[in-house]
Amino acid sequence: MSGRRGALLRRGASDRAGAHAGPNMAPMVDVVMVILVFFMASAAFVGPEWLIRALLPSRAGPEATAPRGGGAQPEPGPARIDLVVRAGAGAAGGWSLGIDGADALSPADAEAALLARVRDAESSGRQVEAVLRSEDGVPWEAVIAARDIAARAGIARVGVDHAAPPVSGAPAGR
Amino acid sequence: MIDVVMVLIVFFLIVGRLASDRAGVRLAESGLGRVDESTPAVTITIAPGPVPPGAAAPAQGAFAARVVVNGLPVADEAELERLLRDAAARWASEHPEAGAGEAGPAETGDGPQAGSVFARLPVQVAADKGLGFERIRPVLAVCARLGVIEVGLITERAP
Structure with missing residues (x-):
């Protein structure tokens, strides 16, 4: 059991x-x-990137700054502005912006000057493009800020040139 | 044990991705960008620091920053050019609809060419905001020399 x-x-x-x-x-x-x-x-x-577009001017000439994909040439007679980011100026952030070889201005003054240039060009029916160069020692964030200034002034086509800018004859930031 | 191994795998995946991608790069802020969800053919990361170990460091053409292209460390301009050519050839074969053609022997010239695959190659650059422009200039110079017309500059969205 x-x-x-x-x-x-x-x-x-x-x-x-x-x-x-x-x-x-x-x-x-x-x-x-x-x-x-x-x-x-x-x-x-991994999120979506926040991008700004920058043209790369070629040593071959300004025609190489045509926008991607088109092979389209710029409109006839665009007003071209040369911008140079200069280091060590007394402006806020330690950099300043020279416009067409003139004395470098503080970022705020440069934006106002660029805006006036763009309005002048547009009043005569011309488009505006800019080529941005930078001195050695200028931090990358200053280059980006200068590019933003140009875009805020209404310049849609901004190239970031890899060539060294001409040495300024006058002290920057005056 | 399997749990521990899985955790380790995940850990190294995350760390490896971060290390090869954006580690140590503080992006500049911009308020005028746009969200881009496309997949770039080439992502160039420029970070402060020495040339990574394992990469050759020739005296001429060597970068003065840590340059990483699609996760691969690059020491000098010649190596960057080679990687860009490889990426362009790969991108051209994957995107025949872009009319890019092949990045074959015709792309081995020194100057930019009209209709070049490089003119359509989506290139993005993520550079540390504190780097001097003289350290970024050689990278942009190589891109321009190959015929890249436009690059996307990766920034952080300004608040």
Whole structure:
């Protein structure tokens, strides 16, 4: 009798174990959680870029600054403005902007001067394009800020020239 | 053990991506950009610091900054030019609809060419805002020499 009872007890134990048979959920949940964290981290780090466009003037001449994809030449007679970012001036941020070889101005004054130039050109029906050059030692953020100034003044076509600018004869920032 | 391995894999994936991409680059702010969700053919990252280990450092044409092109460290202008040519050839073969043609022997000239694949190559530049322009100039010079007409400058959106 005791043997039969023992067999029944063993059978009950095996039935209980069979009820829990199947995939173990704990590792799967762990893996899923890790994948979830991975995608959360990826979403946080990889977002759409905030871009500004800049033409790269070629040494071949200004015609190489045609916009991408067209091969289209600039409109006849666009007014071209040469901008030079100069370092070490007394202007806010430690840089200043020279316009067409004139003495460098503070960023605020340069923006006002550029705006006036653009209005003058537009009143005579001409488009305006600008080529931006920079002295050595000028931080990249100043170049970007100068490019923004030109864009705010209404100049849509701004090239960032890799050539070194001419040495200024006059101290910058006056 | 599997859990630990999975966590390590994820950790190294994230760290590797950050290390090869934008680590140490503080982007300049701009309020006049636009959101660009397209995939560039070439992303050039210019960060302060020495030339990465493992990259050759020749005296002439060597960059004075840490230049990374599509995750690959670049030491000098010649290497950058080679990577740009490779990327242009790959992009041209993947985008025949752009009318780019092949970046084959015809692209090996020194000057920019009309209709060059480089003229249509989407190039983005992410440079550290504190770098002097003299460290960025050689990179732009190589792009312009190959015929790249326009680049996208990656910035942070100004608040």
